[in-house]
Amino acid sequence: MLALDRVGKTYPNGVHALSRFSAEIKLGEIIAIIGGSGCGKSTLLRAIAGLDRATSGTVTLDAATITAPHAKIGIIFQEPRLLPWLSVADNIGFGLSDLPADARREKVTRALVRVGLADKANAWPRELSGGQAQRVAIARALVPQPEVLLLDEPFSALDAFTRRDLQDHLLDLWADTRPTLILVTHDVDEAVMLADRVLVMRPRPGRLFEEIAINLARPRDRNSPHFDNFKRRVLTALDRSLDRNVPDSEAAANAGEAMWW
Amino acid sequence: MTIEVPVLEQTNADVARPVASVRLSRLVRPALGLLLPLSLALGWELAVWLGYSNGRLVPPPTKVFATIVELAKSGELSRHIATTLSRVAAGFALGVVAGTLLGAVSGYWGLARRLLDPTVQALRAIPSIAWVPLFILWLGIFETSKVALIAVGVFFPVYLGVMGAIHSVDRKIVEVGRIFRLSGPAMIRRILLPAVLPAYVVALRVGLGLGWMFVVAAEFMGASEGLGYLLIDGQQLGKPAQIVAAIVIFAILGKTTDWLIELATAPLLRWQDAFGRGRGAA
């Protein structure tokens, strides 16, 4: 279990980015974090990843307190961040350098097939499309079989069609080993499609505002009325988190759009 | 009708292109670079031959070539080339090692940069030739002072290149290394080294160019051997053909060694996605 206990972060320049964020996340749960720009979502994710240290509070995975990157926690950034000097296969195998070469090769090959890029094993990252590159990044983060996978707006640079494709793909991959997923997103549709729980944050300082459980069976149908219902609930919560008093009817109209701003 | 003929021809050429033109361009493209110097040489040869100039101060290519052949036959040429090459090699090696080490240290550790860099920058502002009298006093007029001068010339571009490259490695890529919990040495080997390699190669090539520049200066300050000596000798004895011959050989050696660096590092830089790629950089 991943436990966030009153996690806070004040940057050296005095910005109070995150304040007393607490949550308990069970193994295999999918959490979506949503909130306005600058409300500390990336800050929170980087603290969980151990890339930056929280200035107050603790992040614990099982019994271990996270203060530095941890073997069981992986992260996927908004950009693929592939290493341009490694082939696609070597990028995917980057985190497996402890394994003997043939075990590594086997895992990489399986991952390549799994993300549908078997024919790109020897390609350079520069030869990939944006969606393909992000799939390589997903494979790279998943092959070491993390218990917790953090995703910071992983699909936001992609077009709507590719994004949906990758969301389905991510769910597929998740079903293999069922790690905990914590996904930061701006896309209400994405949050409701993927998450068991949506955590809505509010800014200045960034903190938890509301938690919405998405009680929908998987696979979810984007066109069902229940789906729309949850989208509307998340949207209203978002609007309230920004102190915007939007009448319900307008929020409902907005619900049709994938991106809420 | 007259307009349609070339159009038809062009279509045929297009069909044949995939195979033939690849092979052709591989031969023609390097040759393109030779076009200008060769036609200039030919033009000058003709001008002298037709009597427009007596060619005494600017000897025609045949005369330069004859001088080179003559020097080569007597075995002198290879001796001079070997001397100059070994000086450049020694100075380049020293300069590269020192520049790489210090550049890496001040690129990697902020404290080292603050301690070291101002001094290095101040030294860099001194025109390197100004060291010559000191080097001669300290190291004598023989090989050591010459190699030292070349090493100084090579050092600065390599130092600056390495430091700048390490300093500007993308933090986002370094974070990938951190996420996979690379140790310090692994971070250097798997992230920093490959990331700085392109800039390092450029620094090496600039350094080598300066090495060739400084070997001439070093050989001007009193040498009995080397291509720089050939230049001085040609000036003092009034042999312009020998001067031009030495210059031509400098050009060939400089270009060849630069090309060797490029050749040796090309396999390491195949991944690069740069503007210059595939645009026929000879």
Ligand SMILES: Nc1ncnc2c1ncn2[C@@H]1O[C@H](COP(=O)(O)OP(=O)(O)OP(=O)(O)O)[C@@H](O)[C@H]1O
């Ligand atoms: N390295 C930093 N130094 C100082 N302040 C920072 C730093 N990183 C972020 N901040 C500030 O902290 C606050 C939260 O930033 P954060 O990146 O976590 O927001 P976010 O919710 O991820 O926003 P977005 O949705 O735009 O990505 C912002 O006000 C930002 O200006």
Ligand SMILES: [Mg+2]
């Ligand atoms: Mg962010």
